[in-house]
Amino acid sequence: MGLTSTDTTSVLAIDAGNSKTDVAVVSAAGEVLATARGGGFRPPAVGVPAALEALAEPVGRALADAGLGSVTHVSACLANADLPVEEERLASALRARGWGASVEVRNDTFAVLRAGVAEPRGVAVVCGAGINCVGMRPDGRTARFPAIGRISGDWGGGWGLAEEALWFAARAEDGRGEATALARTLPAHFGLSSMYALIEALHLEHLAPGRRGELAPVLFATAADGDPVARAIVDRLAQEVTVLATVALTRLDLLDEETPVLLGGSVLTAGHAQLNDGVRALLAARAPKAAVHVVDARPVLGAVLLGLDRLEVPAGARERARRYWEAP
Numbered sequence: 001m002g003l004t005s006t007d008t009t010s011v012l013a014i015d016a017g018n019s020k021t022d023v024a025v026v027s028a029a030g031e032v033l034a035t036a037r038g039g040g041f042r043p044p045a046v047g048v049p050a051a052l053e054a055l056a057e058p059v060g061r062a063l064a065d066a067g068l069g070s071v072t073h074v075s076a077c078l079a080n081a082d083l084p085v086e087e088e089r090l091a092s093a094l095r096a097r098g099w100g101a102s103v104e105v106r107n108d109t110f111a112v113l114r115a116g117v118a119e120p121r122g123v124a125v126v127c128g129a130g131i132n133c134v135g136m137r138p139d140g141r142t143a144r145f146p147a148i149g150r151i152s153g154d155w156g157g158g159w160g161l162a163e164e165a166l167w168f169a170a171r172a173e174d175g176r177g178e179a180t181a182l183a184r185t186l187p188a189h190f191g192l193s194s195m196y197a198l199i200e201a202l203h204l205e206h207l208a209p210g211r212r213g214e215l216a217p218v219l220f221a222t223a224a225d226g227d228p229v230a231r232a233i234v235d236r237l238a239q240e241v242t243v244l245a246t247v248a249l250t251r252l253d254l255l256d257e258e259t260p261v262l263l264g265g266s267v268l269t270a271g272h273a274q275l276n277d278g279v280r281a282l283l284a285a286r287a288p289k290a291a292v293h294v295v296d297a298r299p300v301l302g303a304v305l306l307g308l309d310r311l312e313v314p315a316g317a318r319e320r321a322r323r324y325w326e327a328p
Helices: 048-066 084-097 109-115 157-174 182-189 195-203 209-224 228-251 273-286 300-311 315-326
Strands: 010-016 020-027 032-039 071-078 100-107 122-127 131-136 142-144 259-264 290-294
Touching: 010 048, 010 300, 020 048, 020 300, 032 048, 048 084, 071 084, 071 109, 071 300, 084 100, 100 109, 100 300, 109 122, 109 131, 109 259, 109 300, 122 228, 131 228, 142 228, 157 182, 157 195, 157 209, 157 228, 182 195, 182 209, 209 228, 209 273, 228 259, 228 273, 259 273, 273 290, 300 315
Parallel strands: 010 071, 071 100, 122 259, 259 290
Antiparallel strands: 010 020, 020 032, 122 131, 131 142
């Protein structure tokens, strides 16, 4: 029998990234009532109203499958909610939708962090298309960075790595920089014979701009083959990840406590040995009590757990929800 809108205390959890959105409706007992998947959440590209309209489709399906008209609490972890003011604006827009009696919006990096820890305590560094870091303590204190690109001091992420690799490869080919195999491997990925041909293809958009992101794996493969320039870029990323984690730990007074440091996002979960081994070695020197783990749980679990935290449910409910996503 389907549930009515008043049958259960429940959470609507949303993990909305640039490429896809996962939605779950979960009871206060940790039972997963429904899930749904939708497209990416990109307010900067399409505007907030259109982004929310796209979000409404998977949310509507999940609520309908759960037999609910609304929930007790909406826990939304959203890409592009990089500043607290953006989180509040999006929370206001979600409240207007009437999906829940209360709404909390966080940057989607918080979902990765909460998915990987038993309690809301630790630091997560996420490196996918971009790079970001957040930390949290059970008392509600958080550490975060604007993470909106070079104007906020960021370096790294798949897009940034591709740009860096292109810069070194272009200078290697025309003689301004040191020799690197990247001058061969980057254009070869697109079936081109030279960096000049790749520069032309990118500049004239014979290759779609978004395809630059394909070059980050090429960089890692070139580094794994021993190219010194490519390896130096990977080493710099390991240092950047370490700096982010160390600063977040320091801000939260966790540097001298046993604390989980979680690595998430497509770059950090891809198993690049040089990168992940480098992060572990650097953190062992700078934050020796940090316990480094790669997060493989789906981030929507983090949004669920944050919602259940808000409802102050028993620990068993959170474990029940976790088992749903961690089951083989």
